[in-house]
Amino acid sequence: METTTLRPPQHRVSPIARWYWAAHAAVGWLILVAVQVVWLIADGDDIPLRVAGLVATVVLATAHVVVMPVWRYRVHRWEATPEAVYTQSGWFKQEWRIAPVSRIQTVDSARGPLEQLFRLANVTVTTASAAGPVRISGLDRETAQRLVDELTAKAQATAGDAT
Amino acid sequence: MTTATVTDWRRLSVRMLVIHPIQEVVRAAPALLGLLVAGSSSGGHGPLWSLVGVAVTVLLGTMRWFTTTYRITPEHVQVRKGLLHRKVLTVPLDRVRTVDVTSNILHRVLGLARVEVGTGRSDRKGGGELKLDALAAAEAAHLRVELLHRENRTAAPAEGTAVDPATGAPAAPVAVPWQAGVETELAALRPGWIRFGPFTLSGLITVGIIAGFVSRLASEGNVNLGQITPVKSTLGWFGSLSLPLEIATAVVVLTVFVAIASTLGYVLAFWGFRLTRHSSGTLHVNRGLITTRATTIEERRLRGLEFSEPLLLRAVRGARLIAVTTGLRVGQGAQRGGSMLLPPAPRREAESVAVRVLGGDAVTVSGPLTPHGPAARRRRFTRALGVVVSWTVVCLALWEWSDLPAWTWVAGLALLPVTALIAADRYRSLGHALVAGHLITRWGSLVRRRVALEYDGIIGWNIERSFFQRRAGLVTLTATTAAGRQGYRVQDVTLAEAIRLASAGSPGLLDPFVSEGTPRPEPHVSGGPPDLARPVVSG
Numbered sequence: 001m002e003t004t005t006l007r008p009p010q011h012r013v014s015p016i017a018r019w020y021w022a023a024h025a026a027v028g029w030l031i032l033v034a035v036q037v038v039w040l041i042a043d044g045d046d047i048p049l050r051v052a053g054l055v056a057t058v059v060l061a062t063a064h065v066v067v068m069p070v071w072r073y074r075v076h077r078w079e080a081t082p083e084a085v086y087t088q089s090g091w092f093k094q095e096w097r098i099a100p101v102s103r104i105q106t107v108d109s110a111r112g113p114l115e116q117l118f119r120l121a122n123v124t125v126t127t128a129s130a131a132g133p134v135r136i137s138g139l140d141r142e143t144a145q146r147l148v149d150e151l152t153a154k155a156q157a158t159a160g161d162a163t
Numbered sequence: 164m165t166t167a168t169v170t171d172w173r174r175l176s177v178r179m180l181v182i183h184p185i186q187e188v189v190r191a192a193p194a195l196l197g198l199l200v201a202g203s204s205s206g207g208h209g210p211l212w213s214l215v216g217v218a219v220t221v222l223l224g225t226m227r228w229f230t231t232t233y234r235i236t237p238e239h240v241q242v243r244k245g246l247l248h249r250k251v252l253t254v255p256l257d258r259v260r261t262v263d264v265t266s267n268i269l270h271r272v273l274g275l276a277r278v279e280v281g282t283g284r285s286d287r288k289g290g291g292e293l294k295l296d297a298l299a300a301a302e303a304a305h306l307r308v309e310l311l312h313r314e315n316r317t318a319a320p321a322e323g324t325a326v327d328p329a330t331g332a333p334a335a336p337v338a339v340p341w342q343a344g345v346e347t348e349l350a351a352l353r354p355g356w357i358r359f360g361p362f363t364l365s366g367l368i369t370v371g372i373i374a375g376f377v378s379r380l381a382s383e384g385n386v387n388l389g390q391i392t393p394v395k396s397t398l399g400w401f402g403s404l405s406l407p408l409e410i411a412t413a414v415v416v417l418t419v420f421v422a423i424a425s426t427l428g429y430v431l432a433f434w435g436f437r438l439t440r441h442s443s444g445t446l447h448v449n450r451g452l453i454t455t456r457a458t459t460i461e462e463r464r465l466r467g468l469e470f471s472e473p474l475l476l477r478a479v480r481g482a483r484l485i486a487v488t489t490g491l492r493v494g495q496g497a498q499r500g501g502s503m504l505l506p507p508a509p510r511r512e513a514e515s516v517a518v519r520v521l522g523g524d525a526v527t528v529s530g531p532l533t534p535h536g537p538a539a540r541r542r543r544f545t546r547a548l549g550v551v552v553s554w555t556v557v558c559l560a561l562w563e564w565s566d567l568p569a570w571t572w573v574a575g576l577a578l579l580p581v582t583a584l585i586a587a588d589r590y591r592s593l594g595h596a597l598v599a600g601h602l603i604t605r606w607g608s609l610v611r612r613r614v615a616l617e618y619d620g621i622i623g624w625n626i627e628r629s630f631f632q633r634r635a636g637l638v639t640l641t642a643t644t645a646a647g648r649q650g651y652r653v654q655d656v657t658l659a660e661a662i663r664l665a666s667a668g669s670p671g672l673l674d675p676f677v678s679e680g681t682p683r684p685e686p687h688v689s690g691g692p693p694d695l696a697r698p699v700v701s702g
Contacts, residue, residue: 005659006658006673006676007250007677007679008678074405081675083671084675092629092630093627093628093629093630094627094628095624095626095628096622097624097626098624098625098665098672098676099623099643100622100672101668103622103623111346127622127643127647128489128622129458129649129650131625131651132623132643132649133649134623156509
């Protein structure tokens with residue numbers, strides 16, 4: 001019984017996604033570091049404590065920016081069969097999501113400013129449940145577009161209000 | 164009574180013009196009372212502005228009668244409203260899932276009712292709800308019939324209803340007079356149930372509201388409560404007590420007060436409760452002593468049931484029953500309470516009502532559940548105790564090296580046995596089963612919930628595991644659905660068990676993705692090293 005397991009979905013996301021995730025995380029950390037630096041310069045109490053705080057932040061940030069994208073890239077995978085969309089995502093906390101194509105309501109593709117920089121896109125497949133959107137991030141644009149077209153066509157072919 | 168003909172635009176009841184000003188005045192009562200108490204002597208324009216505000220809202224409210232109209236066409240229900248910003252809300256009739264008819268005391272005096280139409284758009288904010296405040300009571304009842312008993316389910320199976328009327332709308336439904344239907348009673352309030360009132364704690368909210376009202380009254384009216392003689396003497400007596408006595412007195416007073424308020428609340432909300440089934444496929448809930456509420460739920464949208472047992476209620480063997488319905492989110496804004504099928508009642512009664520509603524056999528609602536095993540129990544304890552222990556350690560350290568008061572870590576220590584008990588109970592609650600086409604899952608301690616969810620209502624599956632769950636060889640399975648809480652979790656089961664549940668709930672869906680691989684210490688998740696818990700970084 002213990003041997004039953006889910007096989008990973010077939011496709012990996014674009015390798016460039018690693019750089020995108022790293023950049024995304026780095027931006028967040030940079031803001032925090034900037035705040036700390038300003039605070040450090042601003043007025044002069046407890047300098048050692050603040051320097052220690054800054055160093056801790058930088059160490060954590062570096063670890064996160066280096067480890068997270070690699071780890072995440074190993075985990076993130078997706079697959080779309082005629083019956084279902086299947087994804088695996090996360091890094092520290094991982095998740096598989098399976099949504100039948102017959103229950104798909106909308107297929108959206110979005111590109112944030114950072115994603116545009118790396119020529120990536122994400123695809124969100126929503127169902128009638130607020131708990132069940134299936135999100136694939138870090139796809140290259142062509143794949144994302146192809147996936148959206150494919151899923152939209154399939155979803156339209158099924159009748160019903162998908163609840 | 165054919166609904167196939169387009170009716171004219173109808174207006175709200177004229178009597179609503181009387182209600183609205185009174186409602187606004189009641190809402191502004193604290194301000195007005197304050198004005199009365201303070202008189203004009205205290206000066207200042209604050210109270211004056213409140214009056215102007217009341218006047219404006221009353222005026223706008225009365226304008227609503229002139230601007231709001233509604234009608235029912237063969238495919239849609241439409242509401243036109245707005246003064247400067249005209250809006251037409253259109254909802255396809257086959258998207259109407261619930262109709263809620265509420266009358267508060269004023270409505271009842273004038274023979275009116277407020278109608279709220281619930282649609283499937285639970286994911287959109289505001290937009291989808293249709294509210295008509297207020298119609299004549301008879302007209303409201305008629306509207307409910309028109310909306311939910313309109314046809315003999317012409318549009319065939321649930322899946323087959325046309326989504327877009329523009330692309331080949333279904334043929335106009337053959338109208339069937341609803342009187343042809345029969346109503347059968349599934350449950351009705353017994354006076355004995357009122358004993359569960361004190362255990363609902365709904366009175367806590369009442370106490371809060373009263374406290375808010377008093378403080379607002381005091382501030383608007385510039386009244387210093389400490390100066391009123393009875394209050395002053397009580398406070399003086401209270402102040403003379405020793406600390407333990409003070410705490411004990413406060414607890415006793417609050418308990419008695421909350422118990423009385425909760426019981427009153429129970430009677431007010433659930434008096435005359437009656438759950439009936441109409442043969443055209445709807446469930447009706449009627450209840451309320453002063454404010455009456457009649458909710459109609461379309462049965463073909465019913466995806467399951469939820470037993471909810473808050474700790475106190477569970478201690479006295481009581482339970483509530485909540486419908487898991489598409490398009491009716493649990494505890495969402497105005498729909499709050501709309502999905503209730505049975506007020507706090509004896510658990511056994513709740514079970515038999517559930518059986519009558521689901522039409523299945525008793526195993527679905529009270530059958531044994533599979534426990535989640537020792538690993539899940541360990542996880543309950545490590546999670547609960549971990550938080551308290553780390554809190555205590557941090558407080559202890561801060562107390563040692565900084566000047567944090569000692570009670571912080573003492574409180575942490577004192578909480579330890581309580582958390583251990585809660586953890587044990589949380590484990591005891593965990594359970595799942597697959598019975599008669601339903602996924603059953605139970606969880607929680609402070610509020611224990613047991614949900615039976617129809618396979619048909621399950622839209623997809625999420626399997627999630629945190630770093631720590633992975634080490635313990637556990638996952639959390641979520642069945643996503645358009646009904647109720649939108650997703651129901653089976654916490655901390657093995658991956659194999661999660662796959663078994665999901666495969667049974669959605670036959671064939673998972674098959675292409677499941678592998679009966681060789682035994683591994685833990686499931687292999689990626690193309691990388693099998694054990695992602697300890698990745699080789701910087702590779």
